[in-house]
Amino acid sequence: MKYPEQVLTKDRKGKVEVRKLIDNGRFVRYEYIDPETGKLTQNKYKLLLITDDRMEEFFIVPLKDGRYLMIPTEAKGERMIWDGERAVGINEL
Numbered sequence: 001m002k003y004p005e006q007v008l009t010k011d012r013k014g015k016v017e018v019r020k021l022i023d024n025g026r027f028v029r030y031e032y033i034d035p036e037t038g039k040l041t042q043n044k045y046k047l048l049l050i051t052d053d054r055m056e057e058f059f060i061v062p063l064k065d066g067r068y069l070m071i072p073t074e075a076k077g078e079r080m081i082w083d084g085e086r087a088v089g090i091n092e093l
Helices: none
Strands: 008-010 016-018 026-033 040-050 055-062 068-073 080-082 087-089
Antiparallel strands (some): 026 040, 040 055
């Protein structure tokens, strides 16, 4: 199959690859803070990848060398998060 030049890229070894879409959607990322102090309680974040038919969840943990580790977690479904002014459901964002 012949792919358009715009979707081709090279890996570290110089081998040509095609960037192929798996799915698309929207995301939500949130952190955990102490309700009394407003300071971070944990050095991790939650990332929700939301498509029309499913939601994938990951913890994002910063590593000491500046990289991040993504850990898949069990999807917990709808929940409320604080947007800085009020509690909102994930699907309301």
